[in-house]
Amino acid sequence: MMRTMSKATKTRDLQRTRGEILNAAFAEIFTNGFQGVSIDKIIARTGMTKGAFFHQFSTKMELGYALVDEVLRDLIKTRWIDPIAEFENPLDGIIAQMNKLIGKAPNDLLRMGCPLNNLVQEMTNVDETFAQKLSEVIDYWIDGVDTALKRGIANGHIKDSIKTRDAAIYIVMFHEGMYGFLKTKPDHKVFLSLFKAFKQQLDTYRA
């Protein structure tokens, strides 16, 4: 019969271990890039061994794929899609969230860029499967924005003449472009300058 664990915490837990490895990998890859990180460094960060690693992932590439599917996708959802739903006017939500997550980020965080965008730029040309999975997350993001904009139209906050998919593409591209650009110039003045142009564009969508 099925028994949920009792006594002390289990010392061996497949999913927990997987999560810890993915977290360590995320941090390492975020700062050094996928190709700049070794499996040894990742497991060193977790305190585990190669046995644990290769029990979860058959190759380094598989770890990368899992990271995109299981971590990055969720990150986009949590940071850029779900919060927008809290706003009655999705345009205000998008603007508020950009200001919160990018505009108010410290400079050393800005220099690290966007985990998703970093991988897109590094890996798209290197590995086909990587490219596909990253593209799926981008699409997921675009779809999320698209849906939010459609809600804005139904809400009466956005002109119904606006082509929501085109607008969503612009919005996502601007997020990633901004992230990428601020890596070289992690300056609040630069953010404000770009932010202003972004808001102007979004204003043209308003009903």
Place this chain on the structure above:
Amino acid sequence: MMRTMSKATKTRDLQRTRGEILNAAFAEIFTNGFQGVSIDKIIARTGMTKGAFFHQFSTKMELGYALVDEVLRDLIKTRWIDPIAEFENPLDGIIAQMNKLIGKAPNDLLRMGCPLNNLVQEMTNVDETFAQKLSEVIDYWIDGVDTALKRGIANGHIKDSIKTRDAAIYIVMFHEGMYGFLKTKPDHKVFLSLFKAFKQQLDTYRA
């Protein structure tokens, strides 16, 4: 006395060798990233040996620095700055060049992105000197656009109320953002969608 070379072409030429290595490195790094490329692969492409390589560059990093300083900077000048000067209205020049170099590029080239942006995203967080040198090239680009816009104001094509540096930052960011975004979605429709928004923004600068 100084004699320019005669007879056959010199078999040994420091600058020529350096150029060949830099060209091979550029191609390799463009497709695999800096960290994804080995010195062996670069010299294999040139047909030279390690002796030649390390006579020019003391480390792999030094090659990267030289690539930014001696190749990427010139690429930006040739592709994105000089051509604009041919147009009386710089805004038209910027738009025409974007359409020419990105809009009319084949899909497999679009998937490779921008050599400069690729390196920015990959290396800024990895190596401080790399970040600095890349930042200098970005600044060089921004300065070039800034100068062009100022000429547009003097020309009477651009409103003199426009803050040219802010506009230049927006323009350069949009180029790199577009390049980066099209890596995941190398689709002409997507280009047109973004291109339209870009042109709309530039229209707000016109006198």
Place this chain on the structure above:
DNA sequence: ATAATTACATACCATTTGGTATGTTGTAAA
């Protein structure tokens, strides 16, 4: 013409890398 130097070639090396083979022990079903 000769010597000195520079531009490269060759051979080699310590370390790191992704990956494997094999052991050991916690855990759950029978």
Place this chain on the structure above:
DNA sequence: TTTACAACATACCAAATGGTATGTAATTAT
């Protein structure tokens, strides 16, 4: 309680990596 397997740990390996030491021939200065 035993059995069986799953979740790891340990030890090891071939290949690739960045880099060096040293040799040699082309070029330049004397």
